[in-house]
Amino acid sequence: MPNPTYKAIATTTVGAGGTSNIEFTSIPASYTDLVIKLSARSARSATQDFIQININTSASNFSARGIEGNGSTVTSFTDTVFFGAMPGASATASTFGSLEAYIPNYGGSTYKSYLADSVTENNAATAYTELVGGLWSQTSAITSIKLLSATSNNFSQYTTATLYGIVKS
Amino acid sequence: MAAGATYEPIATTTFAGGTASTTFSSIPATYTDLVMVSFLRAGSTSSSYVIRFNSDSGSNYSNTVLYGDGTSPGSNRYSSQTSAYLTYYGFPTTASTFGTIVTHFQNYSNSTANKSFLSRSQNSNSGTDYLAGLWRSTAAINSITIYAGDTFASGSVVTLYGIKAA
Numbered sequence: 001m002p003n004p005t006y007k008a009i010a011t012t013t014v015g016a017g018g019t020s021n022i023e024f025t026s027i028p029a030s031y032t033d034l035v036i037k038l039s040a041r042s043a044r045s046a047t048q049d050f051i052q053i054n055i056n057t058s059a060s061n062f063s064a065r066g067i068e069g070n071g072s073t074v075t076s077f078t079d080t081v082f083f084g085a086m087p088g089a090s091a092t093a094s095t096f097g098s099l100e101a102y103i104p105n106y107g108g109s110t111y112k113s114y115l116a117d118s119v120t121e122n123n124a125a126t127a128y129t130e131l132v133g134g135l136w137s138q139t140s141a142i143t144s145i146k147l148l149s150a151t152s153n154n155f156s157q158y159t160t161a162t163l164y165g166i167v168k169s
Numbered sequence: 170m171a172a173g174a175t176y177e178p179i180a181t182t183t184f185a186g187g188t189a190s191t192t193f194s195s196i197p198a199t200y201t202d203l204v205m206v207s208f209l210r211a212g213s214t215s216s217s218y219v220i221r222f223n224s225d226s227g228s229n230y231s232n233t234v235l236y237g238d239g240t241s242p243g244s245n246r247y248s249s250q251t252s253a254y255l256t257y258y259g260f261p262t263t264a265s266t267f268g269t270i271v272t273h274f275q276n277y278s279n280s281t282a283n284k285s286f287l288s289r290s291q292n293s294n295s296g297t298d299y300l301a302g303l304w305r306s307t308a309a310i311n312s313i314t315i316y317a318g319d320t321f322a323s324g325s326v327v328t329l330y331g332i333k334a335a
Contacts, residue, residue, distance in 0.1 A: 005330070006176035032328075033206065065297050067237030074244075076237025076296070102271050104208040110265040110324065115291045117299075131237075131299055133291020139265060166206075168178045168328050 018154030031165030050150035064134035084118030186323035200331030212320030238296035256290035
């Protein structure tokens, strides 16, 4: 019988006043893949904000391609450290967006890729859904991951992020 | 803490290079859903990636895809296919660069409904896509065969997980 394989490594819940970033450090090398699940809202004075990723404290050597739908149009874009979207302070109150990201082979010696899909929520005509494929062109094992607002705003209180480790056997 | 025994590896294939297909057989019916995680690089040319269930090569597969290459988004529909796509852009050939495809198969062992799946993928050389698939069969899925248009490069890995409801 296989062993359980989907294990929570760490969870962060943002407290009063918000925080400028969420960081998972000292990620153990004992898993095969990583999954991040994020329930997030930004303090940005807009209906949405965007999330960036840094790996091993680096914001360099990233490339990403994404597709986005906003309820009326679909676009495709390129970026560097883009990770996803979340509601801003002007979105419907008490409403958080959802993001799930899969990071395979994070301890391997090849370049690190990720696949992240996210949605903003808002009781209005426009809300966003995003699918982003990213590449960090470095061969180092991933030991830390930082998430931050692309507009340098805070994650709002009650934002939660959990990092899971997946073991194949 | 740990999510318990709800997410379990069923089988993993690690490719040594030169192989164009592999089969996960004797899939137990004891789970609710399946998830397949593919970490792939192509052997020589940018490669398609398709799937068949229970060795069915009939024209019983269809796909709907939403894709974007960084500039132009689009959508395509493929019907009455002899296999189903798992990604629109395939997977890369660049050294050290692997594509990620995560595929969910819902209610795979029921015997009353056709089987559907949802795949999300990224190919850093080409683009990103959502892809929905259908196998028009009410048979329980007991085997999955995946095919590369070219070959799976050395270091490529595919793992099949079972997910249990409470």
